[in-house]
């Protein structure tokens with residue numbers, strides 16, 4: 001029997017729209033805060049893995065590319081990638097990079113640094129992105145948008161690479177949001 005489709009089964013389109021909008025106007029990157037806060041709010045509110053299981057656009061996007069579109073080699077995910085050390089290590093690294101992005105935003109806010117109109121790929125390569133800044137706003141708000149978009153694009157690219165090399169949703173094994181929501185659920189389970 002064919003699985004009944006729900007409205008949230010097509011949220012993969014959100015990933016494409018989000019990344020596409022950021023290509024034309026970087027200020028849309030602010031919308032990414034929804035993807036950042038919603039999983040945490042749902043996990044804290046007791047909805048455990050609801051976001052990952054139903055509402056995560058990126059998870060669906062990777063499943064679509066690797067599954068229906070057949071872009072994944074569907075190989076076993078290596079044990080080290082599943083290990084706690086790697087997952088928590090990656091989460092720690094991700095958070096350090098996130099706070100570094102916030103610090104850069106702060107420097108621009110205080111005037112200690114000029115707005116950088118580039119996207120930082122893989123936390124290393126500065127790719128010019130000035131065309132995506134057609135309307136001037138307060139510089140710190142634009143800096144945050146460039147920084148946040150850098151994080152979103154970088155994590156999507158890593159997700160695509162591991163999707164091709166391993167299983168469609170290999171990224172979910174060490175996704176920082178997934179690790180954080182899992183941690184929240186564990187802490188809550190201990191308290192109960």
Ligand code: SF4
Nearest residue numbers: 052056059172175178
């Ligand atoms: S682990 Fe991350 S990418 Fe995967 S479904 Fe959950 S939030 Fe989405």
